[in-house]
Amino acid sequence: MNNLNKFFATILVGPAIGQLSEYSVPGQAIGLGKLIGTKVINANAPVGSVTDSAIRTQLRKWIAAKAVPNPTKNMLYFIYLDPGIISIMGGSKSCQNYCGYHDNVGRVYYAVMPYPTCNGCLGGMSAFDALTGTSSHELCEAITDPVPGSGWYDNTNGEIGDICAWNFKKVAGYTVQLEWSNQHNRCL
Secondary structure, eight states: OHHHHHHHHHHTTSHHHHGGGGGOBTTBOOOOOOOOOOOOOOTTOOSSEEEHHHHHHHHHHHHHTTSSOOOOTTOEEEEEOOTTOEEEETTEEBTTTBSOEEEEETTEEEEEEOOOOSHHHHTTSOHHHHHHHHHHHHHHHHHHOSSTTSSSOBTTTBSHHHHTTTOEEEETTEEEEOOEETTTTEEO
16 A cells, blocks of 8 residues: 555656646646545455445445545545455456446545456556556546546547556556547547
């Protein structure tokens, strides 16, 4: 977690997020962010698998119990799962159909990051590089399309990270995924 904290503290104030300002709309300017903290919660940790509805329920409980900060319109909760825990969203499973996802429950925005244990999510990288690559993908999509399908979304190619999936670069020493730029008409 310490390395992920360093990643977020660096990436949220750098060019990977700065380039998203092109997706600003009146009344919703996109700017740099900041890491406000990390909380490792082991109580009632899932065993084997966890559904998205269970994650939503638990997130609401954590907020109500003040285990995590209250949500704001600009806050995104990242939920990292332990190695070996399968995430189930709808009829899809992590490492078979996806490597991470973002969603919302009301005005609470979150991203679920299963630990990359399969070749399809590692992509030949170390687990940490795969986590930062997938985390940057979900972060940028959650910023530009916080309620999936209601923000910036291309009906053919998906969100800005989907269009550029599996194209990575190093930013400040961290692996990040390239994201689609309308302004430049390419992945940056």
